[in-house]
Amino acid sequence: MNPGLSLEPRPMVMRFSRRLPLFVSLAALLTCAACGRDDDGVTQVGVIGPDPKLVETVTSPLTAGDALVRSNLAQGLVRFDERGQIVPGLAERWNVSDDGLSYIFRLQNSKWPDDRKIKANEIARILSRQLRQVSTNPLKDTMGAVTEVVAMTDRVIEMRLAAPRPNLLQLLAQPEFGLVRAGVGTGPFIPATAEQVASARPEEIEGGMFITHRIRLADAKDPIERAHIIGGDAKALVAGFAAGTIDLVLGGTVGDLPIAMRAKVPRGALRFDPVAGLFGLAPTRRSEVLQDEDVRQLLSRAIDRTALVAGLNVDGLAPRATLLQPGLLGIGTPQQPAWLAVPMEDRRVGLVAEANRQFGDTDRPTLRLFLPEGDGGEYLLARLRFDWAPLGIKVERAPSAASADLVWVDEVAPSSSPAWFLRRFRCDVAPICVEEAEAVLAGARTAPSAVLRNGLLLEAARLMDKAQLFIPIAAPVRWNLVSGRVPGFAENPFARHTLVGLANTKINAGTP
Template sequence: MAACVLTRCLLTASLAGSLLLAGCDRQSGGITRVAAIGPTPRLVETVEAPLSPGDALVRANMAQGLVRFDERGQVVPGLAERWNVSDDGLSYIFRLQTGQWPDGRKISADEVARILRRQLRPASSNPLKDTLGAVSEIVPMTERVIEIRLSSPRPNLLQLLAQPEFGLVRASVGTGPFLPPTDDERATIPPAETKPGELLVTHRIHIPDAEDPVEKVRISGGNAKALVAAFADGDLDLVLGGTVADLPHAFREKMPRGALRFDPVAGLFGLAPTKRNDVIQDVEVRHLLSRAIDRPALVAGLRVGGLVPRATLLQAGLEGIGPPQQPDWVNQPVEDRRASLLAEANRLFRNGARPTFRIAVPDGPGGDYLLARLRYDWGPLGIKLDRAPSAASADLVWIDEVAPSSSPAWFLRRFRCEIATICVEEAEPLLADARTTLDSRQRASLFLEAARLMDDRQVFIPIAAPIRWSLVSGRVPGFAENPFARHTLVGLTDSSFGGGSR
């Protein structure tokens, strides 16, 4: 990897000014215009909370980890040019590419090991730290070789290391693949293409006879409504970071055919009960709430092709387990079970009084839809819903999180007693044993038993998989949907990327 010098980018201006100028001809300087829904993107050095879509995009593309994701969500070399896994799955050895940090210091295995260990130390607030709980040691073996030793096998380790939360940042800069433009590269960019409040990054490609050996991308942030409108007007090439909260905006604008894309992600999308309301502490009440939701109707109203209703914590396609068996009532017309639901409500609320629950749903029109749908389903039982101003004041909190790997562990450990307000103590030793066992079949069996206990106690009311959407113009044929909703900027304008294998 060629040595390079990075500069810290200061991003302070608002999106409004950038959108006014965004209508310039895209071919000026050959710059691809990308926006992520949310605050102005920046390169976060220390990850202490879930990353915004823009921050995740910048960190993934400017501060690669040992490995990174390609456009289809496959793991490819990052700072490590290659790696080997031991036969027992307990040792991953990575050979680093050659390169330098901005101050000219050579990138070394010793320094990379220190950065990774810092992300996993007890004091770290990295939201994905727990997913690497099987890491026992990170050891520099030579100047360019680093070993990660595990206490038990983790087939999904590379998927986790490719997440932007484990990108390698030192002194507020990373090693690419995208970097701030060099002076020579900046000289080729028309002044009108330098927008306030946007981050301009470049990536030198190695394609023989390429017309332009440098990929140039402008990254901005903003609210969904404004970005959707800008895309519809042709002022943006790619919009990323869409969720259920802002999905209705994408349907309200007239878009080119095929512009709206959905990532086939796994994860949690549903309601987590809290301990604020005594009524909801009753597991039978939680089961009643779950059975009363017309999942097929709710999912149909979201208009996302391929989205499947579910009533189990785990979902199909996870590593080491088969498709979870859904209860028979999930696809039964809600009218056919309403009489039994009403009888159950009368039994549970014997004094005739019906509860009012405060629910925290996402801000935006998508959250409005979810709240209206739940009111429609629970209203016939006499249950009322108020919108909570925050998760801290809610009886039920909408969870919308994408799984960082294909392991069932993430789903289950999300509701362990250390962090969940309602949990199953009997599942704790199962999760602990699953973390240490060397037998993959035993690990899967422990997960399935923990999932059964959690579903029986209804610690979570699942609806479906999360929704992650993008708006994609024909000017970025290298874009592809992927199961982690992490999108590389490499090769966006190359049809041989997203359209096929590299």
């Protein structure tokens, strides 16, 4: 097949589509900041997905809404501020031993919503349950260096580690390690009282969750931050934002990105979190042809990542062909393979020749891909069809991951550690793996120094990239729509957003 220009999939949107039409006046933009709602002190937050709830026991990946609720109603020992920095949560302060093997946290003098005093021994029990062998917490594996959580006094907890983990606080700030007991959390927000709910407009309290946060300020006796969190599909939430009835839309991914790109919203409203993570294709055991390492490498080299990423039109998003990405703790900038810098038109002839050598006269495979729903997923499908067509490989959508030959992985890293990326492809969790890398990863987990640990992680990454266990494309895409009514919002590297100080910037996001 000769891939002429007319066959190439177009970018998801034209570059001008993120701007309002020229005939919209500046006055209209300014008016829109307040249209459709009253200034009643309630921040309206829409999260793409089902209506949010407070999940007590985390047994599977949290939805965007559940993660937001858990982060704000059930903080951990520490939590993220608006920029993704670590600030006090239930713990008012902490100390780390010189060898990095002990973290000691001093708890706030605080109470559960039922007026019972929060004590260190019950917090230690909650954390220990999340980390024990039978726990199904999705982030349990990231905490493998923690050997024990003990209460030293009523307000002091110690975490003991087998090896140093400088990223431990980032993990403890994730909503999966939020603290919940009997269906209630540790704040900083709490469910609104009946009186507070009754004071809101009816349309604000239909579904979703209404929450409140009391903060004492020097210039106000007892101000209240209030938020109403609802779930919904991207199209409806974006429409609500454009109409001015929603202040903030969170949880956007590549699948629904075209909806935000096409929306008539003020310039600068569409904001992207600079996350790290996995964004690409993982092979399953379903296809016999994909068990061949050479075939996986061929498929990876045949993807025009530069064109694919350009079509997404996300500022700062860079193509990559390695499992690890720049900016991770202790590894520098991973060296990309030389072929990534070669224009696709210059390497396509060699790719076709390689496909002819690998497949010979046999029929070329048809690969079934499980991709994100929505127009963004359709763009990815069209892009991969175009790139693999010269090899004689056809592409179809799979209705489920179980029926797919390749599954699209779109996951945000919970910390800056490179280990999370690599342990995602261990032999006990990934359908295709490299046994040689298992011993290297095991050594990294118990390495006594950062230098030794990072060296072992880089070696494991080299082995996994050589075997092409994953076909990376770029970092994940996480987008939000932000109005001028939430000046406390900021992009952050974990796409975890606090509601503290969101509408009232006088409130310090670091205040417990």
